[in-house]
Amino acid sequence: MIRVAVLGASGRVGTAIVAAIKKSEDMELSAAVDRGEDLQVLVDSNTDVAVDFTQPDAVMDNVAFCIDNSIHAVVGTTGWTQERYDAVRRQLADHPDVGVLVAPNFAISAVLTMKFAEIAAPFFESVEVIELHHPNKKDAPSGTAVHTAEGIAAARRKAGLGEQPDATEQQLDGARGAQVESVPVHAVRMTGMVAHEQVIFGTQGQTLTIKQDSYDRESFVPGVVIGVQKIAQHPGLTIGLEGFLGLDV
Numbered sequence: 393m394i395r396v397a398v399l400g401a402s403g404r405v406g407t408a409i410v411a412a413i414k415k416s417e418d419m420e421l422s423a424a425v426d427r428g429e430d431l432q433v434l435v436d437s438n439t440d441v442a443v444d445f446t447q448p449d450a451v452m453d454n455v456a457f458c459i460d461n462s463i464h465a466v467v468g469t470t471g472w473t474q475e476r477y478d479a480v481r482r483q484l485a486d487h488p489d490v491g492v493l494v495a496p497n498f499a500i501s502a503v504l505t506m507k508f509a510e511i512a513a514p515f516f517e518s519v520e521v522i523e524l525h526h527p528n529k530k531d532a533p534s535g536t537a538v539h540t541a542e543g544i545a546a547a548r549r550k551a552g553l554g555e556q557p558d559a560t561e562q563q564l565d566g567a568r569g570a571q572v573e574s575v576p577v578h579a580v581r582m583t584g585m586v587a588h589e590q591v592i593f594g595t596q597g598q599t600l601t602i603k604q605d606s607y608d609r610e611s612f613v614p615g616v617v618i619g620v621q622k623i624a625q626h627p628g629l630t631i632g633l634e635g636f637l638g639l640d641v
């Protein structure tokens with residue numbers, strides 16, 4: 393039995409994670425922590441793994457507490473910067489057995505979309521990314537779409553592909569999307585949608601579309617569960633769930 397604490401337990405994602413742990417046969421809920429509660433409960437409840445879905449101004453203190461107390465951390469909370477990653481790495485140096493997983497996206501369909509796109513990229517002349525989200529999303533394009541485009545661009549460079557063919561000479565602002573390392577990324581904001589991504593590849597006489605859809609916050613649960621189950625085998629800082637999925641293809 394893995395003893396799991398959820399930080400941000402009453403939040404939108406936290407609620408789904410708590411419910412999944414309660415139903416699980418190999419995990420048990422050691423603590424459900426909300427804003428303002430003392431983290432000492434993690435130690436007192438013999439927590440093995442803490443799952444953090446709180447907010448960017450809380451996550452660093454939470455992770456620091458976990459590392460100091462030899463508790464593994466599986467983190468979905470956003471707001472990470474290189475400085476933040478470096479701070480966690482420095483702290484982990486004194487606690488070599490502790491694992492911290494920070495995943496910008498726990499939806500396995502989104503993680504696989506990125507991976508499949510990297511595999512396909514060398515074989516196609518053209519590629520564009522379209523992300524579609526609910527209209528309350530504050531940033532555009534999504535971090536996942538940017539990450540997808542960066543992975544495609546890296547794979548194209550490695551394969552020796554040059555610029556994509558595009559004869560556009562005049563355009564309305566934004567008509568060709570945002571350029572992420574020369575990969576166009578288009579953002580759609582639409583009532584009724586949740587979180588969706590498409591990568592369209594094209595070459596002579598053929599296209600390939602990779603498409604994923606997240607319909608609700610349940611979509612993050614299987615990825616978080618994998619993180620919790622595997623974190624003890626991955627000491628140190630891991631960024632991205634892909635490192636836990638055995639995707640060495």
Ligand code: NAP
Nearest residue numbers: 400402403404405426427445446450468469470496497498
């Ligand atoms: P949310 O509904 O606002 O939930 C966050 C919860 O954390 C709230 O209940 C909040 O309490 C609580 N909280 C704030 N500070 C806390 C602290 N110091 N200790 C314990 N609890 C604290 O947000 P959400 O949609 O669940 O998302 C949470 C975070 O995960 C965000 O950063 C979001 O961007 C990220 N996220 C990541 C993924 C991924 O796949 N990586 C997926 C979805 C969301 P109050 O209501 O009192 O503030």
